[in-house]
Structures are given as C-alpha cells and as structure tokens.
Amino acid sequence: MAQLSYREAVARGIAQEMDRDERVVLVGEDVAGAGGVFKTTAGLLDRFGPRRVVDTPISEQAILGAAMGAAMTGLRPVAEIMFSDFFAVCWDIVVNQIAKTRYMTNGQVSLPLVIKSGNGGSLRFGAQHSQSVENWAMAVPGLKVVSPSTPTDVIGLMAAAVRSDDPVLFFEHKGLYAGRAEVADGEIVDTLGTAKIRRPGRDATVVALGLMVSRALQAADELAGRGIDVEVIDVRSLVPLDVTTILDSVHRTGRLFTVEENPRLLGWGAEIASIAVDEAFWDLDGPVQRITTPHIPLPSADSLEDLVIPSVESIGQTIEKALQS
Amino acid sequence: MTRQQHSPRVRRLAGEHGVDLAGLRGSGPAGRVRPADVLAAAQPATRSASTAATAAVPAAAVPAAGSGRAVAAALVEAQLGTADDRPVGPLAAVALLRALRRTPLADADGRHLAVLVDGADGRRGVRMLSDAGDLNPAAVARRLADPDGLAEEPADNTAGDGPAPAVALCDSAAAGLLHEVPQLPAGLAAVVSVGAPVERPTVVRHDGQPMLAIGAVSTVGIVHDPARIAPAAAHALLSAVRAELETLRSTTNRNG
Numbered sequence: 059m060a061q062l063s064y065r066e067a068v069a070r071g072i073a074q075e076m077d078r079d080e081r082v083v084l085v086g087e088d089v090a091g092a093g094g095v096f097k098t099t100a101g102l103l104d105r106f107g108p109r110r111v112v113d114t115p116i117s118e119q120a121i122l123g124a125a126m127g128a129a130m131t132g133l134r135p136v137a138e139i140m141f142s143d144f145f146a147v148c149w150d151i152v153v154n155q156i157a158k159t160r161y162m163t164n165g166q167v168s169l170p171l172v173i174k175s176g177n178g179g180s181l182r183f184g185a186q187h188s189q190s191v192e193n194w195a196m197a198v199p200g201l202k203v204v205s206p207s208t209p210t211d212v213i214g215l216m217a218a219a220v221r222s223d224d225p226v227l228f229f230e231h232k233g234l235y236a237g238r239a240e241v242a243d244g245e246i247v248d249t250l251g252t253a254k255i256r257r258p259g260r261d262a263t264v265v266a267l268g269l270m271v272s273r274a275l276q277a278a279d280e281l282a283g284r285g286i287d288v289e290v291i292d293v294r295s296l297v298p299l300d301v302t303t304i305l306d307s308v309h310r311t312g313r314l315f316t317v318e319e320n321p322r323l324l325g326w327g328a329e330i331a332s333i334a335v336d337e338a339f340w341d342l343d344g345p346v347q348r349i350t351t352p353h354i355p356l357p358s359a360d361s362l363e364d365l366v367i368p369s370v371e372s373i374g375q376t377i378e379k380a381l382q383s
Numbered sequence: 384m385t386r387q388q389h390s391p392r393v394r395r396l397a398g399e400h401g402v403d404l405a406g407l408r409g410s411g412p413a414g415r416v417r418p419a420d421v422l423a424a425a426q427p428a429t430r431s432a433s434t435a436a437t438a439a440v441p442a443a444a445v446p447a448a449g450s451g452r453a454v455a456a457a458l459v460e461a462q463l464g465t466a467d468d469r470p471v472g473p474l475a476a477v478a479l480l481r482a483l484r485r486t487p488l489a490d491a492d493g494r495h496l497a498v499l500v501d502g503a504d505g506r507r508g509v510r511m512l513s514d515a516g517d518l519n520p521a522a523v524a525r526r527l528a529d530p531d532g533l534a535e536e537p538a539d540n541t542a543g544d545g546p547a548p549a550v551a552l553c554d555s556a557a558a559g560l561l562h563e564v565p566q567l568p569a570g571l572a573a574v575v576s577v578g579a580p581v582e583r584p585t586v587v588r589h590d591g592q593p594m595l596a597i598g599a600v601s602t603v604g605i606v607h608d609p610a611r612i613a614p615a616a617a618h619a620l621l622s623a624v625r626a627e628l629e630t631l632r633s634t635t636n637r638n639g
Contacts (some may be wrong), residue, residue: 302519309469309521312392312418338521340395340528343418382412 059242065235067209068098068174071216072136074245076106079134082220085112086121086138095140096176096235118148122173126156129171134220142177142191142229149194156225157200172219177205177229178269178319179351179367184358190319190351192267193326195227196296202250203296205229207271209239211294214248222250231268251298255307259289262313262377265304265330267293270317270368277374286381288315296326304330305338312343315377317368322350349376392418395528399470400425422468454567456606457618461625463599463632466582471601471628472554473524475577478627479552480516488620489572489611491548498527499553499565499574509551509568520631527554549611550575550620562602573607573617575624603628 062070076082084090084102090113093100103111114121118139125137139145145152152173160168179188195203202224206212212230219226256271257278266274271292278288289307293299308314314334316327331346349368357363389397389404393416397404402424409416463471476496484493491497496515501507512526553576555563562578578601585598603625607617 305519305521310467312390337519337525340391340525341521343390343392 059240061238062209062241063236063238064209064212064230065094065096065098066100067212067241068216068230069094069100069102070241071213071246072099072220073102073105074213075134075136075217075220076102076110078245079220080110081132081134082136083110083112083128083133084136084138085114085124085128087114087116087140089113089138094138096230096232098174098176098230098235099138118144119151122148122151122156125171125173126151126159126169129169129225130159130167134170136172136174136220139173139175141183141187142175143186143189145175145191145194152195152201152225152227153198157198160224161200168223169225170220170223172216172226172228174216174228174230176232176235178231178233179356179363180233180269182358182360182363183232185355188356188358188363190268190321192227192229192296193320193324195229196326196329197324200225201297202226203229204250204294205231205268205296206294207231207234207266207268207292209237209241210246211248211254211292213241213246215250215294217245217247218250221247226250229268233269234272237272251295251300253294253300253303254292255289255303256292257288257290259287259311261286261311262288262315262381263291263304263307263311264288264315264317264373264377265291265293265327266317267296267326268319270319270373273368273370274317274373276370277377280370280374281378284378286378288377293326293330299330299333301333301337305334305341308334308338309341312341313381314342314346315380316346316348316350317373318348318350319367320351321353322348323353325350344380347376347380349373389416390418393421396421396425398528418468454606455609455614455617456564456604457614457621458562458602458604459621459625461577461601461603461628462585463580463601463629465585465587466580466597466599469520470524471556471577471580471599472552473520473527474631475554475556475575475601475603475624475628476512476515476523476527476552477518477520478624478631479550479575481627482620482623483548483550484516486620486623488616489549491550491572495548496523497548497551497571499551499568507566507568509571549573552577556580556601562604564604564606567606567608571608572611573605573620575621576604576606577628578602578604601628 088095089099090103090111121137125135128135178190204215206215219228264274274290278290318325318327327348351367402421410420411417480493483491494516496512497509500510549572551574553565553574555576556579565574580599580601582597583600585596586593587596605617605621
C-alpha cells in the first residue's frame with residue numbers, strides 16, 4: 059500500500075499499461091518534457107522515452123488527428139486534451155470521425171484510444187477552463203465515458219479504458235488532483251460500466267460523479283447526524299451505465315437524487331432520472347430530484363463559483379427538505 | 384372532496400398486501416402515508432398466512448405427481464443476507480434466467496421467462512414474459528404485475544418466437560407460502576419454486592468484523608420430469624439458481 063495523489067495515480071495507470079503493452083503511447087501538449095500542466099504525466103518521458111511520450115504543438119485537432127491515425131494503424135494511444143473545455147475546438151474529430159469510424163467501416167476499423175482530459179470546476183479558472191462537459195460526450199453514440207473519483211479508480215479505469223477496443227473519453231477532475239488516498243501495490247484493472255456504492259443507506263439513493271462524490275459523502279455524514287441515512291453511489295462510468303446498481307438501490311430506498319456538476323439542462327442525471335422513472339416507477343416514494351449547477355457560464359470569483367456548484371451544504375439541505383415533505 | 388396523494392411505491396405495496404389506503408393514517412409529514420405504514424397495516428394478515436402455510440405444508444413434502452407422470456423434487460436453502468421487504472419472486476426470476484443463460488436446459492436458454500400463474504378462474508396456467516433476459520428484478524416485478532404483459536404459452540411452436548421455455552418459475556413466496564411443491568404442467572420439463580423468506584439470526588461482516596444480523600432464508604426447490612432432465616442436471620440448475628439468488632441479494636445489499 060502507498061499514499062498516492064489522484065494526479066500521481068493518472069501517471070501510474072498510464073505507466074502500468076505502457077509497461078504491459080508497447081503499443082500504448084502518450085501524446086499531448088506538454089505531456090512529455092513538462093510532465094503535464096497538471097503533472098499527471100510526470101516521469102513518463104524519462105521512463106518510456108520520446109518515441110512513446112510525445113509533446114505536440116498547441117493544436118487539439120493535431121493531437122486527436124494523430125491519435126486517431128495511430129489507433130487506425132495498430133497503436134493504442136492515450137491523448138491528452140489539457141482542459142476538457144478545449145474539446146470544443148476538436149469536437150469534429152471526436153464526434154464525426156473517432157466515434158463513427160467502426161460503424162462507417164462496417165466494423166473493419168476499430169479505434170482503441172483514450173482521450174484523457176482535466177474536467178470540472180472549483181479551481182477559479184473561470185468560464186472557459188472550468189466546465190464539466192461529460193454530458194457532451196455522453197450525448198454522442200460511439201464513445202465510452204468514464205470519470206473516476208479516487209486514485210485507485212483512476213488507475214483501474216485507465217487500465218480498462220486502454221484495454222477497451224472502443225474510444226474512451228477519460229474525464230479527470232481537476233479539483234481532485236491534489237487529493238491523496240491509500241492505493242494497493244501491483245497491477246490494478248477495473249471494469250468499465252460499473253458503479254460503486256460508496257456508502258450504504260436506507261432512506262434515499264444519491265448518485266454522484268467526480269468531485270461531487272466526496273461532497274455527497276460529506277453531506278451524507280452530516281445527514282446521518284440528523285437521523286437521515288442515505289446511500290451514495292459513485293457512477294464512475296456514464297457510458298456504459300451501470301443501471302442495475304442504481305435501480306437496485308432505488309428499489310431499496312424509494313428515493314433518488316442526482317448530484318451533478320454539469321449545467322442543469324440535459325445533464326447526465328436527467329438520463330438517470332428518466333431511466334428510473336421508466337424502470338423503477340413503482341419503487342419511487344417521491345419525485346426524483348436533481349442537484350446541479352444552474353444553466354449558466356461558470357463565474358471566476360471564488361464566492362460565486364462556490365455558490366453555483368453543488369456544495370456539501372446545498373446537497374444536504376436539498377435532500378433533507380425533500381425527505382421531510 | 385379531498386384526495387390523498389400516494390406515492391407509486393405506497394400504491395404498489397398497498398396492492399401487493401391488500402391494504403386499503405383510504406382507511407390508513409400516515410405517519411409522514413402532513414399525514415403522508417409512508418411505505419412502512421402500509422407494511423405495518425399489512426403485517427397481521429401476512430403473519431397468519433405464513434403461519435398457516437408452515438403448518439399445512441411440512442418441509443420436504445412429498446411432491447405431487449404432475450399429469451400422471453413421474454416427477455422428482457429437491458429443495459435447498461438460499462441465504463439472502465440481511466432481511467428487507469423486497470419480494471423474493473422477481474429476484475428468483477432473474478436468478479433463474481441467469482442460471483439458464485449459463486447452462487441452457489431442455490430448450491430453456493434464459494431469454495424468455497415462463498411463470499406459473501393462477502388465473503381468475505382458479506386454474507393454473509403457464510404464462511410467458513418474453514425477452515426478459517436483460518431485465519433487473521425491479522423491471523421483472525413490474526412486468527409480472529401487469530397481466531396484459533404476459534403472453535399465453537403457445538400451444539405449439541406456431542407462434543414464431545420459438546418454443547416456450549421448458550423450465551418455469553413458481554413464486555410461492557407471493558402467496559406467503561414457506562414452499563409450494565407445484566404440479567408439473569404438461570409440456571414443462573421442470574418448475575423452479577421459491578418460498579417466502581423466513582428470518583434467522585445470521586453472521587454478517589461489516590468492515591471485516593463479524594456481527595449478528597437478522598438474515599433471511601428462502602427455500603428454493605425444483606420439480607422435474609426425470610424422463611426429460613437427468614436428476615444431476617436438475618440439481619445442478621437448482622444449485623445455480625441458489626448461487627445466483629445469493630449473489631444478487633448480496634451484491635444489491637452492498638456493493639463495495
């Protein structure tokens with residue numbers, strides 16, 4: 059066991075897969091010499107050399123074009139888009155090329171590649187560098203979408219993503235990079251499409267992702283002190299989605315809350331709410347409630363950013379009020 | 384005229400337990416009826432039904448012969464983890480489908496679910512829940528509760544959807560029975576039956592520490608036609624259903 063930060067776990071997960079399979083390569087802006095602007099790829103250049111850890115010009119289209127071509131010709135690239143906000147400048151390659159290649163080649167060409175990206179707010183980076191865009195990715199058929207919340211999950215899900223023959227968008231949460239936790243030694247491999255119950259509870263199911271998982275868990279601890287026992291599920295993987303774990307939990311608790319950092323309209327929780335109402339309607343003992351950032355650009359002022367992104371307080375208050383009405 | 388609003392869960396539980404919501408006082412805010420209120424109102428009736436069943440059907444009863452054919456029966460106990468109020472029938476249905484997908488038996492491959500249903504005329508028949516292989520327990524429960532969603536078993540293979548599975552589920556737990564050993568309807572090779580859970584002291588582990596909890600145990604049985612299924616295959620299916628049921632309950636109770 060070792061104490062590992064989330065950012066160190068990213069590098070360890072990639073290194074684990076580069077050690078295992080020489081077809082795995084890393085490309086992106088500042089991923090090699092600088093070790094990543096968030097230091098998530100530190101040490102990889104020294105360990106694997108400049109042929110496998112490649113710095114690129116500041117062009118997201120070039121990064122993903124190179125990664126797509128590499129995947130087409132037999133490599134298994136991991137590409138970095140520094141801030142997930144920048145997917146907007148290379149979305150054509152993601153949506154119209156990468157996501158559709160297997161379909162349009164009648165299965166003849168698969169693209170086993172991972173696009174990792176720093177996602178989410180709470181670091182005062184302002185409206186263009188703080189967005190939670192996992193719901194953009196989730197809306198595109200042909201992509202897998204994961205977002206780990208712990209160092210162990212970072213390693214295991216990175217391994218699963220690299221080993222997947224489908225393109226996987228891997229959303230690291232920037233607000234979690236500095237967090238540390240115990241991580242087991244040796245190889246860690248997880249499974250895409252599996253959620254985890256982080257805290258069992260009887261009174262309500264709270265489904266969260268990324269940074270919102272720790273906030274939901276803190277809110278759950280505070281609610282427990284007031285006699286409310288909620289179950290917290292870390293979704294981890296939006297596509298594929300572990301519907302079974304979520305619906306089984308709703309079956310037990312009768313109430314469902316989602317805690318989402320993405321802006322409210324068509325956030326990922328809307329899809330889960332829809333599935334719950336469709337598949338578990340007769341288990342529901344009250345309305346499904348979504349706790350989200352409002353549908354606005356993110357402010358850069360500390361006080362305003364803290365106000366709009368779901369907080370431990372707003373999560374706890376919303377759940378308590380709903381369960382007592 | 385005032386109308387009390389009840390949640391879908393409360394309405395479902397009231398229907399399942401025969402509780403009249405109009406006469407029920409709720410313990411929730413502003414008198415709202417909670418699921419626990421329905422279960423509390425239902426408890427006396429359920430108790431007497433299961434006591435009567437325990438008295439009337441001794442465990443390991445001699446199986447009744449089906450359609451004049453020789454049948455064989457076997458029973459096992461399934462440990463369901465800590466007790467809760469979930470119906471065991473839908474869980475057993477998913478467990479049976481999973482077991483059959485892994486090891487198909489006599490045309491039953493786990494894609495479609497066959498269930499024994501008692502009709503309004505009191506006659507028992509076999510009904511089909513088609514394409515049930517990817518449903519979770521909640522979805523199975525919902526579809527079983529909708530009589531229009533169940534197809535009559537095709538008399539022969541002319542329905543076009545392929546043969547009806549030869550292995551069916553009998554949810555004796557829904558009737559509050561400890562265990563029913565059902566007759567084997569004509570055309571079926573086996574019926575898997577699940578009984579109402581009984582509560583027992585159980586050792587569970589919480590963060591690695593052993594603790595006493597109230598556990599639930601259901602009896603799972605199989606009645607089969609030895610001319611169509613070898614006893615060893617029937618017993619293997621029974622063990623597989625038990626294992627799937629225990630896994631389903633433990634993974635849905637707590638998932639790391």
